[in-house]
Structure formats: C-alpha cells, structure tokens
Amino acid sequence: MNTPRILALGEPTHGEDTLLAVRNDLFRQQVEEAGYRTIALESDCLMGLIADEYVRSGAGDLDEVMERGFSHDFGRSAGNRELVRWMRSHNEGRPEPEQVRFAGFDGPLEMAGAASPRESLTALHAFLAAHADADLLPWDGETLDQLIGDDARWTEPAAMMDPSRSVGRTADAQRLRLIADDLAALLAMQAPQLISTSSADEWERAQLHARTATGLLRYHSWMADTSPGRMAQLLGTRASMMAANLLALADRGPVLAYAHNAHFQRPKSSIRMGGLPAEWWSAGAMVSARLGADYGVLAMALGTIRHRGVETPDPDTVEGVLYALPEDRRLIDVRQLGDLLGGEVRAARVSPWFGYAPLDPRHLGDIDGLVFVKDCFEH
Template structure:
C-alpha cells in the first residue's frame, strides 16, 4: 500500500492484518485484490443464502455510546453461555464496530455476567489501563495514548470504553469488578519497529528488584545487556551467540518467577506477580517474533515469508487470551475484540496476503482448538466506506455483498442454523470473501470460520480524541 494510506513499517511490525489506515488520507489505491469469490459462486446458491439471511436477520439498535445499549436482548440469547465472545472489526479506525463493541460489552456485563474485555493492544502497556479501570489514578486521555498501542489511544470510542468500565467499578453496588486487558504483543507502535518492546523486560526486572533482589540478581544481570537492544532492529544486529544468550536469559527470568512464586507473592500481591511474570512471557513472545521475521527494515509490500511473523504474533495473542481466561477464573466471561482476521477460525489468505508462501494460523484457530464451543466468533461486515475512508473496490467481499443484498442496514445473523439448511449449507462451505482493511479481502469458508456475523451498511471514521 502507499505510505500515505498505511503507516511506514506496517508490514513486519504491526503485522499485516493490523495495518493502520490514516483516516485523513484519500488517494488512489494500488493494492491488488484477488478475484472476488462471488464471481465463482453459482448465482442460485447465493440467492438462496440471501433469501435465508433476509428471513433470519435480527435487527440491532443504534449504538452511539456505551450508555445506548437498549434493544440487545436477542443478541444476549445468541451469546447464550459462551465463556469467550470474540468480536471482530473489519478494519482499524472505523466508528461503527467500536461503538457497537462498547454497547455490547455493557450489555454483557450488566445482563450476562461478563467480567472482562481483552482487546488487540499491547499486554504490558495495558496494566496501567487495567489499574485505571479498577479505580486507580491517572488522566484517561494520557493513559490511553500511552497504554493503547498502534495509536489506538487516539480513538474516542476507546476512551469512552475505559471511562464506562471505571464508572461501573467504582459503584459499590457492583461486587465483582470488571477487568481490562490488552492481549497483543507488547511494545508495538505505528513505525512497526517495536521500539518499545523493552517494556516487557524492564517491568519484570523492576518487580524482581523490588521483591527479591538477591534471588533474582543472576537473572537480572543476564538480561541487562539486552535492554537497550530489545527491538526488531536491535535483535537483527545481534550476533548468533548473542541471540542464544538473550534466549537463555529470558528463560532464566521466567524460571526465577516460577521457582520463587510463593516468596514473590508474599512480598507483593498475586496480581502484581501475575502481571510481572506475564511480562517475562511477553518478552519470550517478542523474541520469537524477532527470530522468525525477515531481516532488514520493514517495508510496505508483503513478502512470501512474512507469514511466519503473522503466525508467531497470533499464537502469542491466543496464549495471552488463555492467560486472561485463567485470571478471570471459572465464573469469568470475556469479550475479546480484535481484527476479523485474528478472531476467525480461519487462516489468513487471499487479497494482499495471496503472496504468502503459506497461510498462517490465526488466533481464532488456536482458541477454537483450546475452547471449543465455549468460544463464539462474531466478525463484523461492512457494506461500504463513508466519507473520510478509502473507497472500497467494486465487487470485493462476497459475504459482505450477500449481506448487503438483504436490503437491511444493520443486523445480526446467526449462521449456525444454516449449516443444517440444505438450501444454503452448500454456499456456506464454499470459499467466500470478507472485506478487510477497507480495501482488500480475506478468503474463508463462513461455515467454519464464524458463528455469527454483524453487518453495517456503511462504515465511517472513528472519532479522534482532541485531548492532551
């Protein structure tokens, strides 16, 4: 993509799924898009699906703020007893998915017993937001800009979410508090160079220095030489022997946490221990990403081997989600929010990702294998892009086009019953496409990739905060 549309370095830094669109840009796009799946689908099967979808579509209320959550009763019935609801957005930077997420989360908390939200943002950075949402100090605007990676702190909808959670938590009538987490790799920023990756090591070392300086001395000394070089470029510059020493040092850091668990918890709190140890695990995740990423500075164009970095990132995110689920306990329920490509039970292929030598396994596939029916997958589909967003390519997104053909502008469709409907089951198992990142598309089989889909007839830009 042109640099005016996608931030420089997005290819190997943020991960190709998570390309950040500059909402102020509107220039001609040069992204190649795979032949539309709808052109390969027999018209009668598509028409049968459109008819079925029109009959089974569930209208949804407008969601303009977290407090506008009325009329969501039928959606709660669809969620049923799922312990993890994975809600996706078709692109980062659209208002409608963010506003809907806020309304949905309020509904699930107040009427469904949900206890946490986990979003596609850095795990280590989210500790500050977790504490603020629990009633801790700080200015929400400043915390969001520092604690939401990839520039997501700019979006007012994310700040509104944090403020609602905080108001809910400080109300003494609510005995069980709601938690906020980031589940992405730590240290991400819009340059794509992972310049802040060292936050994982520094936070872990600070905790150990405070709670057990003597027992952790050797592990801290082993990590110290790499603190200022723990970035994508810094790792690339390491000699093979140094890379080995870094890997051993991170393993040693995690071992200190595991070997001294009871002592460390006694000197602090269970929560402090959990986060500090997870930071060490997050450093391991980043070291894995750096190791499989192609050498050299990030570029705008995808390369065949870039699938390895995407696969490493999504495996890490899935592991972080499992950590969140464990922290929330048997009675916990989690709303997971990330890009459609991450949350669906399908690899990334098609569109700009057709260049990949192999379709990488995504977070949703890992979670489906781990959680089974306890996971509900709900991507969001968009019919068109409104002013301020790049124009969509005509004919892209066969699933989006079929949903738009229902003539309804905003609805939920539970596709699970259609798997047993002879007239439409065949269409669902075929390869279709879903628009992604405003201008390209993913190829998938709806029958296995998703459980429910939300459709908006038009996407508009997210609101950009003007705070400090």
C-alpha cells in the same frame, strides 16, 4: 450460543467508530447480562496496563491514558475513548469483584518491527529480585541493561524487510534470550512462594512480563532469520503471543476480545508478502484448539464505508443479501444465516479499498454468528 470463556468479536477494518460503537454496546450488554468483566483489544499488552489502571482507580488523566494506554494509534479513536470513559464510570464506587477490566492482548509489536525487551525483561527481573531467593537470581539489573544496550537497535524499522539490520541473533540477544527463559522458568518454579508474598495483580503482571519478554526475544530472533519460513515464523510468533495473553485473561473470567477478523478465524491463515506465500495459525485458531466450545466467534460484516469508496455491495455477495434487509444492525446466528442465503454459495466481495477485508464465504461455517452493520459513517 452458550456463554464462552472467550467471545471473539472480529472487525473487517480498523478505525471505524460506527463498528466500535457496536462493540461498546455489546460489551455493556455482556457485562450486565452475562457476567463478563474483561474486554481485550488488539493493542499492546504492556500499554494496556495503563488503561486498566485508569478504569479501575481513576488515577491519571484521560487524555494521557488514551495516548499512552493504546498502540497502533487506537487511542485517537472516539469509540475507544468512549469505551474507557464508560468503564471508569461503571467502576466508580463498585467493589473490586464487580469492576470491569481493560486489557491489550497484542504483543508490543507494530507492522514495521518490535519493541525493545527492556520494559518486560527488567520488570520481570525486578519482581523476582523482590520476592524470590537471592541465590536463585545470578543476574543483576546492570547486566541486563548492558546486554540490552540502546533501545533503538531493537526498534530498527528496516529490519522487517532486511534481516541483516536486525539485532535478534547477536551474541547479546542470544544471551538475553537464555536469561529470559531462565527467569520465566524461575517464576514457574517458585510460584508457591511468589504467590504467597505478592498481590494477585503483581503475580499476574509478572506472568505477563515473562510471556512478553520471551515472546519478544523470539520474535527478534526470527527477524534476523534468512530462511524461507521467516515471515511465517514472525506471524505465528505474534499470534502465539496473542493467544497466550487471551488464555491468561480467561483464567480470571469471561472475556470479550476485539480485533480484526483475521486474528480470530479458526481456519489456517495465509498471505503473500514480497511475492512469497506464508501460512500460519491465527490466535483464534490456537485458542479454539485449546478451549473448544469455550471459544466463540462473532465475525463483523458491513455494507458500506462510503468515505473510503466502499459502496453498496453486489446482491450476489453475502454482504449484498444482508444489505437488502431493513435493519441497520443485526446479530445473525449461523443457522439463520444459512436460511437467509437460501443454501446458495455466494461470491466473494472485492473491496476497492485495501483497508477493508470482506467476508470470505468459505469460512462462514467456522464462525458462530455474524454481526452485520449496514453503513459506516465518517465521524
């Protein structure tokens, strides 16, 4: 495959350092041989700024960076720690154009809810207050602070299952959503002046804060919704925030993106939650629609995770065919995969552990390659 602007490497489960070691090796190879300079992980995009600052400047303490620069507990992973350590070592003494960059491309979202819009909205407002014409900014920081109120009301975990516990459609939230939209529009309208009076990093961060503030307030609004489409809207909103972040990162050069396979698939996604079906387009599907051949997908598959009860795959599954090969790790072109499978339709593997999602044989034609890891070991 050609060098795409976004090369998406999907994993079938989170938290396995064996898979992260494969990712780290691939990123180093892409940096050295293909000119990639950014890795983007399924982690909070605002927290990722802390990790990026560390790998670029060395400022701060690695332990603190791993704690504050990642969401979803990913900072506890030895594989992610090794990634950050290598990136910092690589950047030491290199000019800025040759340095590698770190990014989170997920929104400030967790399974049980979403963050307060305070960080992104106040940062956007502060940037505009410093660089835009004062007459165009009728809202002050105190007004935003009063409308946001206590952050705890935004992060109420019960709101995920009970819309009545969400703050997302209160009068304050609706006013904030209009203000955020106007601030994002002002950022676009004043771009010539703002770009000329700020650094490239400041401008990039302002755009990130605008995307995040408007996306978070949209997400909170749907948290308060009671219609049958509520869950599909929440999933789609998160995916669209991911896609927008990936596309923005690709504007500065090729990106290796790493997340769960489900976030990168081209076909439409579906799930049942609370007994109700929901369908949405993943971040990868949105990016693929925009970039075409400049979006590439490598899906990861594995043989065993014995410490999770995932034993040797059945020989009639795709994983079973690949497990019978001698290599511990293998990168397989889709055309080569067809030869290995002999043109036969394979059964879908069933996982005994909820945290691992096997390959869906129906989607093999929608990926560009497959990275197979024979065994995942406990670290």
